[in-house]
Amino acid sequence: MTNSLKLRSAQPNGTPGVVASAVYLRGRRVADIPIEExxxxxxxxGHVVWIGVHEPSLDLLRHLQAEFGLHDLAIEDALKAHQRPKLEQYGDALFVVARTAQMLDRRIAFGETHxxxxxxxxVSVRHGASTSYTPVRARCEAAPAALSDGEDFILYAILDFIVDNYMPVxxxxxxxxxxxxxxxxxxAPTETHVRRLYQLRRDLLRLRNAAVPLVEVCRRLEQPGLPGIDASMYPxxxxxxxxxxxxQEEIESLREVLAFAFETCLMTGQAQQTEITRKLAAWAAILAVPTAVAGIYGMNFEVIPELRWRYGYALVLTAIISVCGWLYWRFRQNRWL
Structure with missing residues (x-):
């Protein structure tokens, strides 16, 4: 065995961006190794190398490309990290893009895993908001019989972990x-409620666009012909x-609930505005009576009806109060007041 393959403990985290780098044989960890080996x-x-990196630099990706012969286009996609979920085949290698999601500050934060x-x-490459895959590695190492299936089982375990993390969101x-x-x-709904409901509807739409394309990715992984995917992994x-x-069903159901709540907020707000408009119109009609009468008697004409009549004020005030009272009663009857 050459010196480069000697069994030894490495410190993968010493390389910026590398979270873990280990080699496995029959489902059991043999050693932590540096990228160069x-x-x-x-x-x-019989050996399988499992490397996890987080937001790697171009130099690190080039090192990985040199070690495993990765395709230039896949390296370019992994560096940009703004890809739609997909599955690409480059010779005997597979390149899978999946979107991750988690709640941060009451908003859905999205990331990517390549x-x-x-x-x-x-090799797993994480970008943005994403839960560490350390639990996935620990779970796989706890089941060496399953991990001994090799690369396709690791691929399944990571995809399953990504999808399971949609549910807490x-x-x-x-x-x-x-x-x-x-x-x-x-x-009464507030503007804060309306704004929050709109944000949640928009975030759920983005979550749907992130999750649903993985159905097509898994469908292709179920079909024969892809390198490295055994028939035993299809189920x-x-x-x-x-x-x-x-x-997807949960998202659609929740979006319907949000749509109902959002529409209810709008309809409730419109009903409140209509109620206020009715009240203002009713009071305006009531106040129009004394305004009109006072306006007539306020005109500076020399001859005004009942100008010198002793009971003029009492009669006019009584008429105004009677008409206003009748209008108020009518509006109350019609539930405008």
Whole structure:
């Protein structure tokens, strides 16, 4: 065995951007290795190198490209990190893009994960808001029999973890929407409610656009012909597809609830405006009576009816009060006041 392949403990985190870098044999960790030795280990029969990096630099991606022979287009996509979920095949290697999501400051923060999978290696590249895949690695290492299936099982485990993390986001939104929905039916909606409902609807649409394309990715992984994907893994990828469809159903259901709540807010606001308009119109009609009478008697004409009549003021005031009282009663009857 050459010196470069000697079994030794490495410090992957010493390389900026590298979260973990290990080699496995029959589902058990053999060693933590530096990036410079990853290619040699991946070419050893039965060995699988699993590397996780976070927001890597171009130099780090070039190192990974040199070790595993990654395609230039895949490297370019992994560096830009603004890709739609997809599956690309480059020779005997697969390149998978998935969108991640998590709640940060009451908003859905999105990130990306790019997965390179080929004979003897899996490289995960994380960008933006994304939960660490350390729990995935720990779960796989706790089940060496399953991990011994190789690269396709690691690919499945990461995709399954990404999809499972959509549900806490949906549950967080559900727990926030329900109190808002209840308050809308019992009290007047505020501008804050309307703004928040609009934000949640927009975030859910973005979550749907991030999750649903993974159905097509998993469908392709279920079909024969892709390198490195054994037929025994097809049910696992089918299970991920089922989870995504469930996520899609939950999103659609929640968007309907938000649409109902949003429309209820708007209709309630319009009803309140109509109520206020009616009250203002009713009071304007009532006040128009004394205004009109006072306006007539306020004109500076020399001859005014009942100008010198002793009971003129009393009669006019009584007439004004009577008419205003009758109008008030009528408006109350019609529920305008």
């Amino acid at each position: 990853a290619g040699d280990w991946s070419r050893k029969p 997965l390179f999978a080929g004979r003897g290696y899996v 949906i549950e967080a939104i559900q727990s926030e929407v329900e109190p808002i929905e209840d308050s809308i039916l019992t009290e 696992h990828f089918r299970d991920v597809s089922d989870h995504i469809r469930r996520v």
